[in-house]
Amino acid sequence: MRVPLIVGNWKMHGLRDEARALARAVHEGVRNLHGREVGIAPPFTALATVAEALAGSAVLLGAQNMHWEERGAFTGEISPLMLRDAGCRFVILGHSERRQYFGEDDASVHRKVRAALAHELAPIVCVGETLSEREAGQTLDVVGRQVRGALLGLQADAIRHVVVAYEPVWAIGTGRVATPQQAQEVHCWIRNVLAETFGSVAEEVRILYGGSVKPENIDELMTEADIDGALVGGASLQAESFVRIAGFVSAGPGR
Ligand code: PGA
Numbered sequence: 001m002r003v004p005l006i007v008g009n010w011k012m013h014g015l016r017d018e019a020r021a022l023a024r025a026v027h028e029g030v031r032n033l034h035g036r037e038v039g040i041a042p043p044f045t046a047l048a049t050v051a052e053a054l055a056g057s058a059v060l061l062g063a064q065n066m067h068w069e070e071r072g073a074f075t076g077e078i079s080p081l082m083l084r085d086a087g088c089r090f091v092i093l094g095h096s097e098r099r100q101y102f103g104e105d106d107a108s109v110h111r112k113v114r115a116a117l118a119h120e121l122a123p124i125v126c127v128g129e130t131l132s133e134r135e136a137g138q139t140l141d142v143v144g145r146q147v148r149g150a151l152l153g154l155q156a157d158a159i160r161h162v163v164v165a166y167e168p169v170w171a172i173g174t175g176r177v178a179t180p181q182q183a184q185e186v187h188c189w190i191r192n193v194l195a196e197t198f199g200s201v202a203e204e205v206r207i208l209y210g211g212s213v214k215p216e217n218i219d220e221l222m223t224e225a226d227i228d229g230a231l232v233g234g235a236s237l238q239a240e241s242f243v244r245i246a247g248f249v250s251a252g253p254g255r
Pocket residue numbers: 009167171172173174175210211212213231232233234235
């Protein structure tokens with residue numbers, strides 16, 4: 001059984017006071033929800049503040065990026081040890097904005113995934129096609145290549161700690177959400193790719209959908225068998241909408 005997971009990706013938003021208030025409101029809002037996990041990923045500068053605000057809370061703290069080395073001459077980078085030290089339990093890796101603006105590729109994502117697992121940080125590996133790739137009928141190829149590129153060579157045992165987030169680039173921040181059927185098709189494909197490579201552990205891997213997830217569409221998305229949660233950007237910046245998303249009411253056949 002896969003426990004659904006709802007994660008807020010705050011991106012480059014949240015000064016410390018705002019971050020503290022939002023984290024507290026999320027904690028309060030989700031404390032009576034059961035049968036799911038909830039996480040938030042503030043910017044690095046707010047991690048300590050949010051960790052403090054979440055003390056004693058079941059809400060998981062995570063980061064939005066990470067270097068693969070533990071320490072060294074890597075100006076401007078943050079290591080897995082530092083994230084653990086700050087109280088992080090997961091890290092978002094290979095987000096399309098990082099691939100698009102900061103030159104991340106499957107090889108660097110792979111190194112980061114390995115490092116995260118070695119430090120007991122659950123990697124949330126983001127994959128997804130652009131609009132032109134979808135229109136050219138390349139969605140499954142692109143996503144399959146990204147999944148293999150990030151994970152090939154890992155032990156099957158480690159794979160159960162990995163979370164994959166399918167985020168079609170054309171749906172991120174655009175208000176244009178994939179239909180539940182479009183998302184399910186790709187989620188199912190991702191699980192097949194994982195099964196081919198790693199065997200039955202694929203059934204344990206959580207696959208999140210991301211891209212304009214809102215209170216209005218989460219329930220329907222969560223009815224699909226292979227959608228195990230959501231990675232939420234814009235709608236995670238307001239406690240009310242994020243708490244509503246975390247409180248999704250439908251349960252798919254996989255749950
Ligand atoms: P969005 O972002 O919910 O604002 O579309 C999702 C993401 O980029 O993780």
